[in-house]
Amino acid sequence: MHINSRSRLGALALALGSTKAMAVDVNAGDYTALPAGTNIAAWYQQYSHSDRFNADGGADSTRQTSLKSNISILRLIHFMDIGGITVDPQILLPFGHVYDARIGGQSLGSASGMADPIVGATFWLVNQPSAGVSGRYFGITPLLYLPWGSYDRHDAVNLGENRFKGDLQLGWVEPLWGRFSMELYGDAVVYGHNDDAGSGRQTLKQDPTYQLQGNLRYDFNPTQRVALGYSASTGGKQYLDGDYTGQKTEVQQVRLEFQQMVGQRVQLSAQLTHDVRTVGGFQEDAGINLRALLVF
Template sequence: MKRLKEAAQARRNRRCGLGSVAALCAMLAAPQAHAVDVDAGDYTALPAGTNLLMGYYQYATRDAAYVRGHKQAGDPRLDSHIGILRGVHFTEIGGFIVDPQFLLPFGQLKGKDDLSAAGSASGVGDLILAATVWLVNRPETGTYFGITPFLYVPTGKYDNDDALNIGENRWKFALQAGFITKLTDKVTLDLAGDVMVYGKNDKYGPARETMKQKASMQFQGYLRYHLSDAWDLRLGVSHTIGGETEVAGVDQGDRQRLTKVSVGTGWFIAPDLQLLASYGRDVSVRSGLREDDRLNLRVLKVF
């Protein structure tokens, strides 16, 4: 009887594994699928009239699939090369600093090894509109607190017959709060948390089924050590939970519980030009593909 139960459970895990990997290829591999990642320092309020132009490059490799915390057999691999163009304008409204902004992702996804049949996808992703409102703005003490709504507009390239897509064919909304404070003259703490809600994708997969997703939450923290006023070293951790999907009314059992870490540096090579680089990886994955390497690069221009 025990062996029969184990065999039945193994069959259920295999079915769940196949469903999770397929769902991951179609959804979670998109450049902004289930997280509102921040860089340390993002919640610093700047004077009204300041403009920022940023360019990002993000390279990530994924080398293992997990179902309910169990690593699956095989050698799935998914690589991504994603760029993001971001523009930010700081203004003052009703006595508060506000920064309306846009983010436009673009790039390529490519399945390899066991996921090579998924092929590749390239193009422009879903446009992101956002605006932070700073409720606390104390540059003299290095303390800031802001709230940011994010709206993800389904403008990206999407084909329901493709296993991989840059766009998601659905609206999304996230609300994030961010806090920065100096612990000492040399150490700064950055904290952020968000909740994301998802619209439905009514053209999911070749059968054009309806895919729904429950809300997810993410919590992020960074410590920055300032080597000088222009150069810092940073250590970060992020934890994401929730986000279980449902396809054609069937629960996929893919609730997220993901923890990742990163190390990096930020350097103002000139008063109006910053370079940022960080390296990270997933250290705990409940469902989906594990990122074994992630390199983030960013150039920021102030004008």
Template sequence: MTSKITSGGRKKKVLALASLLMSALVPMAAHAIDVDAGDFVPAPEGTTTGLLYLQHAERDRLYAQGRQSVSDPRLVSDVGIARLVHYMRIGGLTVAPQVLVPFGRLDAGHDTSALGKTSGVGDVILATPVWLVNDAPSRTYLAIAPYLYLPTGSYDRNRSLNLGENRWKFDLQVGFVKGLTDKWSVDLTGDVMFHGKNDDYGAAGATLQQKPLYQGQAYLRYQFTPTFNAFVGVSQNWGGEDRVDGVDSNDEARQRKVSVGGSYFIRPTTQLLVSLGRDLKVDNGFKENARINVRLLQVF
């Protein structure tokens, strides 16, 4: 009798966690598009760049409606993105068609160890930023960047953790960069993400829908030399409430995070960017207590 009660209790705990973490189990894919400082400064026409992003993040707090919901949770992620970009001109405008392939590993532990772990490839992303303003002399840039997520990633409805989402997504991002002085510049980015349905969600194969998710980002950047800069940034997202089989989950995202870092051209055609960050506030889902991002960029 004791073993049956224990087994049932564990099962209920897993189901409760799965419901609670509906919007928090895919930390790479569930957010809007994060940018790095200087992303909306275009390279010259004809340039091709290859980028490799690597991120390690640790989470030790879990919130629901602004309150900590599990005493000792843990979720560690090691994720990356391989990205290929080509800059060209079409109709007098600079455009940069690109493809992004996410991959990585998620590992839950402590009081959330029942969620398990997973690894694999995320959903492929296609994007084509278009610069409406590309004024290098005044260091003023304005671009619109549409991103299309394809449901190609690793997904299994019987797993609590997945890198793929089994749904289409579309993100529309606007980026503005302005040089304030010879050394200082500001980067401002805003975007909205729209989600298709996942009609194979959870063990019961429910239908998952999600309201639009919004994000605003800002960086202040200082250029020490032509090859070295440092920056500080802040980001806020909101919206994105989930609905499962028509029932609202009351899990609207409200996340504020900060980062600091810098980039350096270690060779004329190779740049290394490193940033450190953490969440300042989370209303629903896991809260990151530490995050490190590394980006390697190669110009061809």
């Protein structure tokens, strides 16, 4: 892939952020409604490595191409009852390091610091914890990304996106047979404008992204489960001053997750991810997502 100049990729930071964090990805059991008054503090540690870049309409770049990230997220959740409906207001605070970003041997630099915080809440319209091994749940989760992360238009790689984003997520959990259950999630993400993109205070706009996520889950017992997951997203074309950049959010990914309770209040989770297809961005070769969750 031929790159004309560093400024040619001035908006790449947004491609990195929106492609790898299009929506709030779910872990198995995330749509379990806990009793009102329960609090959760969760720590996520996410590592990913990419060695392939695709610009929409062009050939893949694999020679001297890479992107690595090491991201931490602190997530705080409180469960409460509003008019007989369980609601969990929450905040996610991501930060970390993106490094070794290269396309065709051209270095794009690195970035570290805070990413954009996320606030939101799930509203459970169906809450049947006694149904099957998993319970039966249906929830609606509006999420808002706040443009407070680290951002510099002169850098090709940023953790912040300098724009608001809204994500409406729907989640459905349904027992199947025995210890198996199904989890289905749908997201629609809309993007505000970044009026300080590129090398000359250009405006970056982006089409909505649509994502479907699913888990086939097996609970060995109340403290131990495994889930095989799949995610597919589409849309998200980016335009810089009206010109299509070749970046969008078309990604298909497979996932494998294991969760284990330690005592009554701590859950540990490990998830492996791999992109099987990416158009218009970096393709993740391998991702490792670790989570420690405290219930109090």
